[in-house]
Amino acid sequence: MKGVERYAGFTPIDLVDRTWPGNRIRTAPRWLSTDLRDGNQSLANPMTPERKLMMFELLVDMGFTEIEVGFPVASRSDHDFVRMLIEQDRIPDDVRITVLTQAREELIEQTIDCLKGAPRAMIHIYNATSPVFREVVFGMDRNGCKDMAVRATRVMMDGAERRLRGTDVAFQYSPELFNETELDFSLEVCEAVMDVWQPGEGRGIILNFPTTVERSLPNVFADQIEWLGRNLSRREHVCLSVHPHNDRGTGVASAELALLAGAERVEGCLFGNGERAGNVCLVTLGMNMYSHGVDPGLDFSDISAIRRTVEICNEVPVHPRHPYGGDLVYTAFSGSHQDAIKKGFDELERQALTRDLPAGELPWRVPYLPVDPKDVGRTYEAVVRVNSQSGKGGVAYVMSAWHGMNLPRGLQADLAAKVQAHADAMGGELSPSLIGTLFVQEYLYHGDASEAAGWHTPITASLYVDGAFDHCGPRADTFRTLGALLGPWGIQVRVVHRTGRSLDHEELEPHQRLLGGCSREETVIYAECALGDEVAWGVGIDADIATAAFLAVRAAGTRLVRETHTSRAVSVAAVGH
Numbered sequence: 001m002k003g004v005e006r007y008a009g010f011t012p013i014d015l016v017d018r019t020w021p022g023n024r025i026r027t028a029p030r031w032l033s034t035d036l037r038d039g040n041q042s043l044a045n046p047m048t049p050e051r052k053l054m055m056f057e058l059l060v061d062m063g064f065t066e067i068e069v070g071f072p073v074a075s076r077s078d079h080d081f082v083r084m085l086i087e088q089d090r091i092p093d094d095v096r097i098t099v100l101t102q103a104r105e106e107l108i109e110q111t112i113d114c115l116k117g118a119p120r121a122m123i124h125i126y127n128a129t130s131p132v133f134r135e136v137v138f139g140m141d142r143n144g145c146k147d148m149a150v151r152a153t154r155v156m157m158d159g160a161e162r163r164l165r166g167t168d169v170a171f172q173y174s175p176e177l178f179n180e181t182e183l184d185f186s187l188e189v190c191e192a193v194m195d196v197w198q199p200g201e202g203r204g205i206i207l208n209f210p211t212t213v214e215r216s217l218p219n220v221f222a223d224q225i226e227w228l229g230r231n232l233s234r235r236e237h238v239c240l241s242v243h244p245h246n247d248r249g250t251g252v253a254s255a256e257l258a259l260l261a262g263a264e265r266v267e268g269c270l271f272g273n274g275e276r277a278g279n280v281c282l283v284t285l286g287m288n289m290y291s292h293g294v295d296p297g298l299d300f301s302d303i304s305a306i307r308r309t310v311e312i313c314n315e316v317p318v319h320p321r322h323p324y325g326g327d328l329v330y331t332a333f334s335g336s337h338q339d340a341i342k343k344g345f346d347e348l349e350r351q352a353l354t355r356d357l358p359a360g361e362l363p364w365r366v367p368y369l370p371v372d373p374k375d376v377g378r379t380y381e382a383v384v385r386v387n388s389q390s391g392k393g394g395v396a397y398v399m400s401a402w403h404g405m406n407l408p409r410g411l412q413a414d415l416a417a418k419v420q421a422h423a424d425a426m427g428g429e430l431s432p433s434l435i436g437t438l439f440v441q442e443y444l445y446h447g448d449a450s451e452a453a454g455w456h457t458p459i460t461a462s463l464y465v466d467g468a469f470d471h472c473g474p475r476a477d478t479f480r481t482l483g484a485l486l487g488p489w490g491i492q493v494r495v496v497h498r499t500g501r502s503l504d505h506e507e508l509e510p511h512q513r514l515l516g517g518c519s520r521e522e523t524v525i526y527a528e529c530a531l532g533d534e535v536a537w538g539v540g541i542d543a544d545i546a547t548a549a550f551l552a553v554r555a556a557g558t559r560l561v562r563e564t565h566t567s568r569a570v571s572v573a574a575v576g577h
């Protein structure tokens with residue numbers, strides 16, 4: 001592409017004995033949400049006080065104990081929001097608010113004043129340290145840049161000492177554009193800042209290393225973090241924090257590799273809001289940990305509610321493909337994915353029965369779904385959505401999840417072909433209720449008894465029972481009744497397969513009751529009839545199994561006769577059990 005020569009590559013870090021690639025993330029880091037600061041400053045329409053409060057309360061509810069609530073000198077609304085939190089006593093005892101300020105004396109004084117009356121707070125000072133900032137923005141050398149940070153720390157300590165007497169003041173320093181700064185210079189500035197702050201027992205410091213504009217591969221950032229961890233003095237009093245941005249789309253990877261490399265704290269925003277391509281997404285990071293069996297220490301159990309609140313506060317929609325929280329991320333449209341998902345759920349249910357445990361307590365092993373959607377408050381209903389890319393597994397899933405019917409394999413294929421033809425003809429997606437309507441139209445008996453008059457016997461039906469078979473009395477009685485009903489037509493019923501557990505209408509949501517609002521237990525019988533190479537399926541639903549079977553065979557036989565345009569003998573194959 002034209003112009004590529006204008007961009008320089010990045011220099012790898014000389015750290016041949018790096019250890020981070022062999023490490024694992026075993027515990028959650030300390031989290032800081034910067035939604036109300038870095039997130040807010042990136043919005044075309046910054047949050048109103050109401051939206052800020054909504055975000056703050058969400059963060060508290062999710063379990064954040066470190067929340068950057070603003071840049072008080074940036075605007076009256078930032079200032080007033082911090083004051084409101086303090087004056088209205090809205091900061092829970094286990095939460096520490098943080099405020100950000102540039103390393104400029106006049107701004108620091110005002111920032112301190114804004115914190116008056118807070119029981120505890122963190123003052124976060126930053127100045128840019130990279131060569132391009134030193135040369136282009138500040139016009140100063142390394143020493144000048146370091147002095148800026150040192151002076152700011154002194155001013156902050158002095159001001160806090162004098163004007164924040166009742167406040168437990170903690171301190172965080174960030175060399176902005178750390179990832180573009182020479183490593184030895186970042187270290188030099190941080191050491192100089194620590195010389196002023198004098199970290200020690202009960203007086204820690206947070207040193208926060210941002211990829212202010214992400215420019216290199218995540219492994220380079222990890223090397224930088226491991227190098228710092230080895231070289232910082234007073235290490236036991238330093239909390240090594242990272243603040244990745246997502247300019248290259250690798251913010252999450254940068255954070256994760258930094259954790260492997262020794263980072264202890266991560267700053268970011270929910271759903272990756274923030275400057276340009278965003279701050280690192282804390283939802284993705286936390287849920288990535290959860291999906292590996294590491295408790296993130298944040299509550300994502302109603303991820304849709306979190307997303308809704310974030311969307312209201314930011315006025316920025318969350319992408320439907322956003323990891324873990326997007327509308328479509330627990331949905332498969334394509335046939336082979338749907339088939340594997342259905343088999344995964346079936347196996348989970350089998351295991352639950354065998355081990356007599358709720359399915360929700362079993363190890364999660366469902367293909368194509370990284371976590372159980374229910375763990376984040378999503379349902380299983382949207383896991384499969386049907387269009388022209390779908391196959392029998394998907395259609396069977398919809399029939400089971402939405403309509404409580406566990407179709408035998410042959411009927412799955414038969415219905416899927418009809419659904420596919422419909423999808424091809426209409427384009428787009430077929431809703432579960434439309435699939436249910438197609439099913440009813442195709443397979444249930446709609447005629448009257450005379451329609452079957454053309455049948456010339458004998459018929460042997462292969463029946464599949466789905467539902468309350470166990471509630472229908474001894475099998476012998478059932479077969480006798482069926483014989484009496486079907487016998488005059490010469491239909492022999494030899495085999496009954498189970499396809500699923502009882503269909504209990506009490507368990508189904510109203511939209512799942514394919515045939516209306518009945519509340520008693522019913523039996524579904526699927527009948528497979530063959531005439532030469534032709535096969536037809538019929539379905540009967542009734543509280544009485546014999547009636548259900550009768551209706552199913554009539555439906556199948558009628559369709560077969562109609563489809564083959566013949567009234568010659570219908571033979572029905574028996575399938576062994």
Ligand SMILES: CC(=O)SCCNC(=O)CCNC(=O)[C@H](O)C(C)(C)COP(=O)(O)OP(=O)(O)OC[C@H]1O[C@@H](n2cnc3c(N)ncnc32)[C@H](O)[C@@H]1OP(=O)(O)O
Binds near residue numbers: 107
């Ligand atoms: C990566 C980040 O997200 S950092 C946080 C960024 N957030 C914000 O900037 C939002 C809030 N900011 C503001 O409201 C304003 O920028 C203020 C109030 C902080 C400062 O306002 P102003 O004094 O009008 O300055 P302005 O916004 O034009 O910034 C330029 C000044 O900041 C200085 N500056 C810029 N970046 C930095 C930095 N990283 N560290 C220290 N000083 C800096 C510049 O040198 C310049 O100073 P100069 O006027 O002496 O040349």
Ligand SMILES: CC(C)C(=O)C(=O)O
Binds near residue numbers: 212
């Ligand atoms: C203020 C700092 C930490 C920042 O937001 C950044 O560098 O991205």
Ligand SMILES: [Mg+2]
Binds near residue numbers: 038275
């Ligand atoms: Mg930032």
